[in-house]
Structures are given as C-alpha cells and as structure tokens.
Amino acid sequence: MTTEREEQENMPEGDDLVAAEYVLGVLAHQERMIAGRRIETEKAFALHVARWQKHFDSLSDDYQPVEPPAALKSGIDRRLFGEARQVQIPSLWSSLGFWRGLAAASLLLAAVAFGREFMPLPRHSSAPMVASLEATGSPYKTMAVFDPRTDMLRLKMMEGEMPADQSLEIWLIAGNGEPVSLGLMKRDGPTEMPVKPAMAARIRDGVRLSITAEPMGGSPSGKATGPVMASGVVRTI
Structure with a gap:
C-alpha cells in the first residue's frame, strides 16, 4: 500500500x-x-x-x-x-x-x-533516423528508417497498396532544394536500399522524404512528376 x-x-x-x-x-x-x-x-x-x-x-x-x-x-x-x-x-x-x-x-x-x-543499436553508435510518411487524402502511410552507420534506407508500407500500373518513387528534399530521387519502392515487402555517401550526407534532422506515383520504372525525366502519395520529415530517434 x-x-x-x-x-x-x-x-x-x-x-x-x-x-x-x-x-x-x-x-x-x-x-x-x-x-x-x-x-x-x-x-x-x-x-x-x-x-x-x-x-x-x-x-x-x-x-x-x-x-x-x-x-x-x-x-x-x-x-x-x-x-x-x-x-x-x-x-x-x-x-x-x-x-x-x-x-x-x-x-x-x-x-x-x-x-x-x-537495427539493434550498440551503446555507442550513430543514432538511426525515422520518418512517418503520409499525405492528406492519400491512403498511403509508410515508415522510413535510415541507418547512418551503413547508409542503408529501409521503408515499410503500413497502409495502402502498390498501384498496379505505376511505380512509387522515393525523393529526398533538403531545404528549398529540388527533390532528388533515391530509388523505387519494392512492389512487395519492405524496401531496403543503400544510399550513396554523397547523398547520405544530406540526410539530417529536418529534411523531407516524399513518395510520388510515377510511370512504371520511375520518372523518365529524373524529376518528380506524379502526385505526392506520402511525405514526412526525418527525425533522429
């Protein structure tokens, strides 16, 4: 008592x-x-x-x-x-x-x-970063995790289904800069992709990850052209 x-x-x-x-x-x-x-x-x-x-x-x-x-x-x-x-x-x-x-x-x-x-974390390590991606009116919700130790980006779709005739492309947006493509979401299961060191150095607290619906195989122009299906700000755990 x-x-x-x-x-x-x-x-x-x-x-x-x-x-x-x-x-x-x-x-x-x-x-x-x-x-x-x-x-x-x-x-x-x-x-x-x-x-x-x-x-x-x-x-x-x-x-x-x-x-x-x-x-x-x-x-x-x-x-x-x-x-x-x-x-x-x-x-x-x-x-x-x-x-x-x-x-x-x-x-x-x-x-x-x-x-x-x-990513089980050792006691002394660079902390992973996470982002919760969603958008008003969109059925898609995706969790993203970036590991600075390995420059590996992992994404998992929590809600929504992969469109049958389009690809979902992942973009990094730092400040007022142009979106830069990081690659495509896998059509089934979690997505795991290595990020090039020069690009990984730009992934910091406050940058934004976005997912757009693009033609199959990704944007042909290298620029985001489709509607934003989900977007979120990167934060350190």
Whole structure:
C-alpha cells in the first residue's frame, strides 16, 4: 500500500502532467488544441501522450462493453426535460485533435519499433533516423528508417497498396532544394536500399522524404512528376 508521500512523489509534473490531462480530456479547449499541435511536432511530448494512453487503457481491461437499450436515452431525456430530445455533448472521443494526436503518437512509436527491429543499436553508435510518411487524402502511410552507420534506407508500407500500373518513387528534399530521387519502392515487402555517401550526407534532422506515383520504372525525366502519395520529415530517434 502506497503512502501519501509516495503518491505525491509519483505525481506527474510538467509535460508529463499535461500529457496525462490531455488523454483524460480535462484540458481546457485552447490548451487541448495546443497540446494536439505539440503531439505532431514534438517527439518527446508525443511519447508522453502514448504512454498515458496505454496506462489508462489498461484500467478498462476488466470491463466488457455493453450496448445500452435503444429506449434508455429517450427515457432519460423525458425524465430530465419532459420530452425526448437529442443532446450532443462534446467528448474526448469525438475530438479530431485527440485522434490526430493519438495517430501521430502511434505512428511515432511504430517508427521506433520498426527501426529497432531492423537495427539493434550498440551503446555507442550513430543514432538511426525515422520518418512517418503520409499525405492528406492519400491512403498511403509508410515508415522510413535510415541507418547512418551503413547508409542503408529501409521503408515499410503500413497502409495502402502498390498501384498496379505505376511505380512509387522515393525523393529526398533538403531545404528549398529540388527533390532528388533515391530509388523505387519494392512492389512487395519492405524496401531496403543503400544510399550513396554523397547523398547520405544530406540526410539530417529536418529534411523531407516524399513518395510520388510515377510511370512504371520511375520518372523518365529524373524529376518528380506524379502526385505526392506520402511525405514526412526525418527525425533522429
């Protein structure tokens, strides 16, 4: 049994507290919006949110969902208001910001897990880099991992299917520079490709990886011509 002092010592503080309150849905609207944006841009904060989500999810493991009777809601309305009416109450589960934030945290954790599955890290080594690639309105979601020790780039399509009559081409975009092709996604299974040293030296925090749909065999001009199917910023784990 924990003492009051131990409970106080275990209380979350700072960003950890904000993350816990975000998952519980007790933040004020403006604070929740700010937290949602932080999840998409700050890896450490996104991990806090994911950890608290997992923690609170476990509290309901012993309970089975029960479908309430269809007449229950209208009966409560009649008792409270004298007539049946539909009352819409904003909730955490209907919050677009919450689901976008949770998706970002989940993708981030998936990227870390995917990277470590491919690359067990020695204690002293160059840290791998990851990117979560997606695009608004696109069914494609891809995880990318780059290992600076071997200059090897690995990609795995998490959602979406390879188009039957097109190739998916991978591009590196550094700053305002022109996209440079790194190669094509494999048509089945994860993609693994060595990156030339000169190109590997350009893969750093903040550069962008993008995937476009090109004619079979890749862009004939060497420039990105098709629609962007997925895109994401590279971050160091």
